[in-house]
Amino acid sequence: MEATYDRIGSNYQAARLADSRIFEALQTQLCSAQSVLNIGAGTGSYEPPGRNVVALEPSSVMIAQRPESASPVVQGYAEALPFRDNAFDVAMGVLTLHHWNDWERGLAEAARVAGGSVVLLTWIGFVQHFWLADYFPEIEELDNTRFPSIEDYQMVLGEIEVIEVPIPQDCTDGFMCAYWQRPNAYLDPQVRNSISTFAMMSNQTPALGRLEDDLATGRWHQKYGELLSYTSYDYGYRIIKSSGPIGHRNSR
Numbered sequence: 001m002e003a004t005y006d007r008i009g010s011n012y013q014a015a016r017l018a019d020s021r022i023f024e025a026l027q028t029q030l031c032s033a034q035s036v037l038n039i040g041a042g043t044g045s046y047e048p049p050g051r052n053v054v055a056l057e058p059s060s061v062m063i064a065q066r067p068e069s070a071s072p073v074v075q076g077y078a079e080a081l082p083f084r085d086n087a088f089d090v091a092m093g094v095l096t097l098h099h100w101n102d103w104e105r106g107l108a109e110a111a112r113v114a115g116g117s118v119v120l121l122t123w124i125g126f127v128q129h130f131w132l133a134d135y136f137p138e139i140e141e142l143d144n145t146r147f148p149s150i151e152d153y154q155m156v157l158g159e160i161e162v163i164e165v166p167i168p169q170d171c172t173d174g175f176m177c178a179y180w181q182r183p184n185a186y187l188d189p190q191v192r193n194s195i196s197t198f199a200m201m202s203n204q205t206p207a208l209g210r211l212e213d214d215l216a217t218g219r220w221h222q223k224y225g226e227l228l229s230y231t232s233y234d235y236g237y238r239i240i241k242s243s244g245p246i247g248h249r250n251s252r
């Protein structure tokens, strides 16, 4: 099976640096866990130091970009984790679940190997309007179908905590909403190439032309300039945390 990130991940490490504020938010939720499985670990961002971390990643292209200091990595898929029950204190996953072929099975696997203790960073939909969707309406269509809802997480994990993760104005991890206050960034093909939703869109040229024009004429600032007064903004990124053991997980 070809891993998507073998096709789109070659520039990942340059464009998607772990953001220190998001890193801290995740660290806090990992609490005292000593053994951690990082599912969909990519190039090693957000792997917590000082703990026993094992990374799980399907893409050879992503694995090749992991620094030498990164945790040991096992090549594989979330849907079939090659680990025994309760092998880890916690299973974590950062912006990965929307790429899994079967997120329900993958989540159940994450819970199985970590006694129900799972910490995920994900996106639950635009809780506030994101101006980029005025140019690329497909963003909402595509991402709303790819990302599970809070109810979906509850169905598999049972009781969960949902923790808001506001995106800093200078976020260093170039995911979809990272550049909410730096609109020129979306004109850069390197930036778009590092965001999987853009890889799914066909003809981006007309929308890019409109954005470029609005930035040049000052129309963007007239419409959205108010955003420049914020230091962070909530666009629907959330940490989903289940503490296990799994009480009322539905059977498939």
Ligand SMILES: C[S@@+](CC[C@H](N)C(=O)[O-])C[C@H]1O[C@@H](n2cnc3c(N)ncnc32)[C@H](O)[C@@H]1O
Binding pocket: 003, 004, 005, 016, 039, 040, 041, 042, 043, 044, 045, 046, 056, 057, 058, 059, 062, 076, 077, 078, 079, 093, 094, 095, 096, 097, 099, 100, 101
């Ligand atoms: C947006 S990247 C996030 C990488 C890393 N967690 C980070 O925050 O930088 C998504 C990752 O999920 C991985 N992935 C895709 N399908 C997967 C699956 N079925 N099981 C585990 N990981 C998967 C991709 O190969 C990619 O490395």
